[in-house]
Amino acid sequence: MKIATYNVNGIRARLPVLLRWLEQESPDVVCLQELKAPDDKFPEKEIEEAGYSAIWHGQKSWNGVAILSREYEMEEVVRGLPGDPDDLQSRYLEVVVNGIVICCLYLPNGNPAPGPKFDYKLEWFDRLNLRAQELMALDIPVVITGDFNVIPTEKDVYKPERWVDDALFRPETRAAYHALIAQGWNDAIRIVYPYDVIYTFYDYFRNAFGRNAGLRIDHFLLSPKLVDRLTDAGVNRDVRGWEKSSDHVPVWIALK
């Protein structure tokens, strides 16, 4: 079973690239972030013609997440991150598919930091960790994946010293991420590739992709019940070089 995550940065602008990538990689389940489209503008027909059912949580202009499935039935569990009725941003979707809970998230960017956007990021992170703790306590197969907007370590950024004050790398952000990991979650990419330099995002500016000046901010976290089933993982780095690419790269895992 192959599961992928891809921050598309606008599903309408990205549709040709998305469909080409789906055709090439044939993932069973796909978590998408940054749809940048309201619910009624989600390209349901094109996704269906590509062979996928879909559940989506859209929003006008910004944010938006979706989960696609090629073969397995999906059952929606949670829409929107619990814990704050005033938070209307579409950043979290949770489903059960093939006996696995899959959480698709788009964690707030948080820049500029400090400031209200950074406060929102940390508050959102606290609520994510509460939900993750609930799932961990169930002792079942769970995948938490998506765009975390977190650079976990210095190894995950091309020039760490330039990012120390950024909301993606500040101590508070890394502390929240490490608190999540400390619940017992396993970083799938680092299990398969403990030492390699792996990036999932390249800025549109300054030929970042050509210089391999990237960040690793899209992650796959596996519950203990699932980690033994991990057989492979990777990033589709070449997709970043395609015409009209997203600034993010698809990330995937394979489970037995």
Added chain:
DNA sequence: ATGGCTCCATACTGGAGA
């Protein structure tokens, strides 16, 4: 230190992204 690029909105410009 700045700006470089790309997306979306109701649009010839600005906000957000990371």
